[in-house]
Amino acid sequence: MTEAGRQVSENDQLRADIYQLLAALLRRQPSAELLAFLADLEVEAEDGNTMSQAWNALKLAAANSDANTLEDEYFAIFLGVGSGEIMPYGSWFMTGSLMDKPLAALRGDLMQLGFEREENVKEPEDHVAALCEVMGCLILEAPGYRQLAFYQRHIGSWIMRFCDNLANTPSAHFYQSVAQLAKAFFTAEANEFEQLSLNIPVNCPGSADLDPLEQDVVQIN
Numbered sequence: 001m002t003e004a005g006r007q008v009s010e011n012d013q014l015r016a017d018i019y020q021l022l023a024a025l026l027r028r029q030p031s032a033e034l035l036a037f038l039a040d041l042e043v044e045a046e047d048g049n050t051m052s053q054a055w056n057a058l059k060l061a062a063a064n065s066d067a068n069t070l071e072d073e074y075f076a077i078f079l080g081v082g083s084g085e086i087m088p089y090g091s092w093f094m095t096g097s098l099m100d101k102p103l104a105a106l107r108g109d110l111m112q113l114g115f116e117r118e119e120n121v122k123e124p125e126d127h128v129a130a131l132c133e134v135m136g137c138l139i140l141e142a143p144g145y146r147q148l149a150f151y152q153r154h155i156g157s158w159i160m161r162f163c164d165n166l167a168n169t170p171s172a173h174f175y176q177s178v179a180q181l182a183k184a185f186f187t188a189e190a191n192e193f194e195q196l197s198l199n200i201p202v203n204c205p206g207s208a209d210l211d212p213l214e215q216d217v218v219q220i221n
Contacts, residue, residue: 016136019133
């Protein structure tokens with residue numbers, strides 16, 4: 001998928017890393033190794049900086065959590081008996097139902113971009129973790145207009161509501177800090193993509209007109 005000659009900036013690498021971290025935290029409960037990594041993060045203290053505050057909250061939450069307890073928390077929030085306390089699917093937030101038109105549109109775009117779901121994965125492709133994983137790849141490997149089109153079509157309209165719902169779910173303790181980080185990050189992403197949209201020429205090809213990327217098929221979890 002890598003665009004020929006593309007240089008990845010330090011900022012884009014950081015953004016991609018955060019997308020992949022959020023994907024890991026939202027796909028399943030964090031392992032003991034991931035908790036240890038988060039607890040040891042070095043965070044620069046900046047008064048009034050919401051990202052800095054969110055990182056510190058996540059660092060503290062990780063230091064005071066254990067993997068066994070978080071297994072129960074994750075199950076209650078995202079899985080539950082029958083259903084969890086929150087639906088982590090884009091279609092749900094966009095239409096109020098699952099397996100709806102937004103999922104069909106997403107599948108078409110993923111196919112066009114060269115992504116496919118792994119055979120052992122049962123979750124629909126509009127699971128928030130899968131979408132974060134795709135965005136992490138696009139930031140590193142695709143031109144800006146592809147990133148913008150994917151974000152606007154499949155994430156931007158509902159992700160803040162997801163963050164708010166996650167922060168307010170009854171079972172969320174550790175995941176309140178995940179929601180705090182996600183909300184701060186996606187606030188910054190909205191600004192990032194707003195600026196990107198101003199820099200893209202009006203005659204740039206739309207996503208519906210794009211040829212498939214020259215790449216090997218990328219498996220998403």
